[in-house]
Amino acid sequence: MxxxxxxxxxxxxxxxxxxxxxxxxxxxxxxxxxxxxxxxxxxxxxxxxxxxxxxxxxxxxxxxxxxxxxxxxxxxxxxxxxxxxxxxxxxxxxxxxxxxxxxxxxxxxxxxxxxxxxxxxxxxxxxxxxxxxxxxxxxxxxxxxxxxxxxxxxxxxxxxxxxxxxxxxxxxxxxxxxxxxxxxxxxxxxxxxxxxxxxxxxxxxxxKAERQFEEYQGMKGFILVWTEKAEALVHGNINWNSALQLQEQIRAHQALLRECRGLHGDLEAMGDREECLGEVLQTEGWGQQVKHLSRRTEELQQNAKTRLQSLQDAAKDMLRLESEVKTLHAAVDQIQVTLASPDLNRLSLREQLTQRQRLLVEMEGFKQQVAAVQQCQSALRLPEEVVTSLPTCRTAQTLQQEASQLQHTTIQQCNILQVEGRLYITNTSLHIYFYSTKCEIQKKSLHVISV
Missing domain, CATH: 1.20.58 (Methane Monooxygenase Hydroxylase; Chain G, domain 1)
Known part of the structure; x- marks a missing residue:
């Protein structure tokens, strides 16, 4: 249990x-x-x-x-x-x-x-x-x-x-x-x-492209500024009035051409920069811009050279014309000063006549000087419509008229002096004749009385 x-x-x-x-x-x-x-x-x-x-x-x-x-x-x-x-x-x-x-x-x-x-x-x-x-x-x-x-x-x-x-x-x-x-x-x-x-x-x-882009833009900007300046210069009106003004324009064209010496290299460099920038940027159309700038700068450069040559030719001709006009002007002024001199009027008639006749001989040189001026004027490599309006040409025309007027006036003065001289000689001869006759009569009278 x-x-x-x-x-x-x-x-x-x-x-x-x-x-x-x-x-x-x-x-x-x-x-x-x-x-x-x-x-x-x-x-x-x-x-x-x-x-x-x-x-x-x-x-x-x-x-x-x-x-x-x-x-x-x-x-x-x-x-x-x-x-x-x-x-x-x-x-x-x-x-x-x-x-x-x-x-x-x-x-x-x-x-x-x-x-x-x-x-x-x-x-x-x-x-x-x-x-x-x-x-x-x-x-x-x-x-x-x-x-x-x-x-x-x-x-x-x-x-x-x-x-x-x-x-x-x-x-x-x-x-x-x-x-x-x-x-x-x-x-x-x-x-x-x-x-x-x-x-x-x-x-x-x-x-890296940032620096290249800045360089590209810098060169492009310089070229655009140059083309703008060149456009204004080569399409501007030329002042033909004097050799001095032509020289100023020549210096402006020369300065423009000096500035464009590096443009070709800049355009090539722009092409290189464009190729590099094309790896990271969309540069379609840039090449066409560079080509357009290249053509435009070439055209403007050629136009500037052509105008420079025209300006240099015109300045050379204008300088020669101005020199001849200056010579003519000095000769006319000298004659005018001599003719207006008070000393000349104080000389005797014969001396005044002799002095004016000498001046007339000197005035014969006016013809050669006027011919030289006209030759220079006709040889001016300037537009025909410009020549007639040049101050130097108008001055030359005025001087030619003054030279002609001086010759004409001097000839008239010489003629007057010659007439006055002849009258003086005639009067002097008559005076001597009458005096001689009077002395002879007096002599004869004394003889009669003594007899």
């Missing part, structure tokens, strides 16, 4: 122990079932992200704990030489199946999320590559675009680093899939590095 009581107590204790263990197993199974329910809800949530999924994936080791529970229960009942209770066996099987299904779904969603993120990064890198092929027409705009591309590359780099860390964490649960995803991340990382290098190279070229 005592032995029976001991066995009953032992059996009773064993039952209580089994119940407690069964309760713990059911409690553990309940927790796993609750986790499975939460996981399914998370998988169905449209806001689920990779971090949440990976966090849930870490809890999948619950499956391993369930497998250990199942193994322990089976071992225990085998030791008791009894089969695993069907109710417990069914619960363990249901939980294991649900865990496997949840794990597969989580892995699938994680894989899809990885692939989506990889595709997003790949799409961003393709957009960056396309933007690198585009070229802006404005340097500042190109610099801003390149800066934005650098930031996008850095953003892709950060995303790839984060993705690589997540893949490593995921690899602890699924090594095979981790290998595939890791290879994709590594390949995309290499593309990102290559793209970053291209963007950096473009940024460096833009930095």
């Amino acid at each position: 005592s032995s029976l009581m001991v066995r009953v107590r032992a059996s009773r204790a064993q039952v209580h122990q089994e119940l407690r263990e069964r309760e713990e197993v059911e409690k553990e199974l309940g927790l796993v079932k609750g986790w499975i329910q939460d996981t399914r809800g998370l998988l169905l949530s449209p806001t689920a992200d990779l971090d949440s999924l990976l966090q849930e994936l870490e809890v999948i080791n619950r499956r391993q704990s369930i497998e250990r529970i199942t193994e322990l229960q089976q071992t225990k009942y085998q030791d008791l030489q009894a089969g695993l209770p069907s109710e417990l066996s069914m619960q363990l099987a249901e939980v294991a199946l649900a865990l496997g299904s949840a794990e597969d779904q989580v892995i699938q969603d994680v894989k899809e999320d990885f692939n989506t993120r990889l595709q997003d990064i790949e799409a961003k890198l393709k957009i960056i590559a396309l933007k690198l092929e585009d070229k802006s027409t404005d340097l500042e705009e190109a610099k801003e675009e390149t800066k934005a591309l650098c930031e996008e590359c850095e953003s892709c780099c950060r995303s790839l680093v984060e993705l690589g860390v997540a893949v490593q964490e995921f690899g602890e649960q699924n090594p095979l899939l981790c290998k595939q995803l890791g290879d994709a991340v590594a390949k995309l990382t290499e593309v990102q590095r290559h793209m970053t290098q291209q963007v950096q190279d473009r940024a460096n070229r833009l930095k």
